[in-house]
Amino acid sequence: MDTLTENLELFTTGFKNTGILFIVSAFFALILGTVVAAMRVSPVPAMRGAGTLYVNTVRNMPLTVILAFFALGYPKLGLVPVNFITAAIIGLSLYTATYVAEAIRSGINTVPVGQAEAARAIGLPFMQSLTLVILPQAFRSVIPPLFNVFIALLKNTTVAAGFSVLEAGAIRANLSERGFPALTGLLWVALIFVILVIGVLSPLQRYFENKWRVAR
Amino acid sequence: MTSEAAAPALVELTAVNKHYGSLHVLQDINLQVKRGEVVVVIGPSGSGKSTLCRAINRLETIDDGEIRIDGKKLPAEGKELARLRADVGMVFQSFNLFAHKTILENVTLGPIKVKGLSKAEADRQAMELLERVGVGHQAQKLPAQLSGGQQQRVAIARALAMKPKVMLFDEPTSALDPEMINEVLDVMVGLAKDGMTMIVVTHEMGFARKAADRVVFMSDGQIIEDSQPEEFFTHPKSERAKDFLSKILTH
Numbered sequence: 001m002d003t004l005t006e007n008l009e010l011f012t013t014g015f016k017n018t019g020i021l022f023i024v025s026a027f028f029a030l031i032l033g034t035v036v037a038a039m040r041v042s043p044v045p046a047m048r049g050a051g052t053l054y055v056n057t058v059r060n061m062p063l064t065v066i067l068a069f070f071a072l073g074y075p076k077l078g079l080v081p082v083n084f085i086t087a088a089i090i091g092l093s094l095y096t097a098t099y100v101a102e103a104i105r106s107g108i109n110t111v112p113v114g115q116a117e118a119a120r121a122i123g124l125p126f127m128q129s130l131t132l133v134i135l136p137q138a139f140r141s142v143i144p145p146l147f148n149v150f151i152a153l154l155k156n157t158t159v160a161a162g163f164s165v166l167e168a169g170a171i172r173a174n175l176s177e178r179g180f181p182a183l184t185g186l187l188w189v190a191l192i193f194v195i196l197v198i199g200v201l202s203p204l205q206r207y208f209e210n211k212w213r214v215a216r
Numbered sequence: 217m218t219s220e221a222a223a224p225a226l227v228e229l230t231a232v233n234k235h236y237g238s239l240h241v242l243q244d245i246n247l248q249v250k251r252g253e254v255v256v257v258i259g260p261s262g263s264g265k266s267t268l269c270r271a272i273n274r275l276e277t278i279d280d281g282e283i284r285i286d287g288k289k290l291p292a293e294g295k296e297l298a299r300l301r302a303d304v305g306m307v308f309q310s311f312n313l314f315a316h317k318t319i320l321e322n323v324t325l326g327p328i329k330v331k332g333l334s335k336a337e338a339d340r341q342a343m344e345l346l347e348r349v350g351v352g353h354q355a356q357k358l359p360a361q362l363s364g365g366q367q368q369r370v371a372i373a374r375a376l377a378m379k380p381k382v383m384l385f386d387e388p389t390s391a392l393d394p395e396m397i398n399e400v401l402d403v404m405v406g407l408a409k410d411g412m413t414m415i416v417v418t419h420e421m422g423f424a425r426k427a428a429d430r431v432v433f434m435s436d437g438q439i440i441e442d443s444q445p446e447e448f449f450t451h452p453k454s455e456r457a458k459d460f461l462s463k464i465l466t467h
Contacts, residue, residue, distance in 0.1 A: 115314065115315065117275055117308065118308065122330065122375070123378060
């Protein structure tokens, strides 16, 4: 218990940064992922191709490599400088968006094709068919896999510790420097992650599943 | 049917061909439908009649030939096509009402988003149409809470809300329980009497007799006969039509 109470500020700063990484990355990943999913079902072959290329390349790269690029490689390009936490957010968003896109695309495929045909038949263009008819129905079947992706994202944020971001994954190293037992610290970190998933993400998932349940 | 040979066709198909792999599903189709005409397309399953119907608003693409609606050639994908589809109402075999929207929203979506009507005006028109097809009191329900016959009547109202120039019906009663077929056919007969231009793919010979100006008989991707209903039912010219009629009219 001492490990936790005497280093409370370390834990709070760490998890605060984890929270920031998670929420901001989840937000951008959801938007980018939805756009990419839309591209992958678009009637324009070039859009489909670009979407597929993005998903297949980024999804198949290790997250460490992507974060290493944004933390170490990107600054050398001489473009707009970004701090480590922004770099981590960009990397996590781009990486997670590929999984979001595939989850949403699977949801789009569960919507009967007649829904899209009916939308087109009343004169809705592709984008409006998608946003007004297909996606609202796709999202509800997508909630469970989407939360899988977000839970994975929450845990993936710890990889950013390797690139100078003080988040939950970095707590252990800091504890060791202060002379506290690292293993105890790690167990606390693990416990807090479990609490976050069970206490926050799971109820959120249940909320959305209930909210978007449809009369069938 | 009045004999105005000079009146331009509202829907005009010229030498239309389509293949599904090796299956030649539409073979050199030529068809003209005048304004106000009701054309019933019948034929055995797999004859290409649904494909023909769906090609007219480009839910199916064609390999070659030309389809014109009100003189305009059917555009490829994009805004132009969307605009044209707004002028062509479509009623599907499986209704395809938007499952996440109420009955009223199903009918107002197109007018609000495509035609730019205000919500109040769209609601007013939609309620009129829903009353006309007899489901006004169901406006706030979801599609799944309605019977098949009611859903199909809503689908007709949804198509009518766009004030289309022509209505396509792709086997509108084939997915319905027998006792619900007539409530849908009654609405369709009403539309025909009001002068709506209609192309109806159906197995309902009663509707063809009662409301059609012309009957088009298709078999194996070809139009075999194109004649007036009484003539077709009493004196079919081709062997295939005779064979088809003998199978369905004996019961």
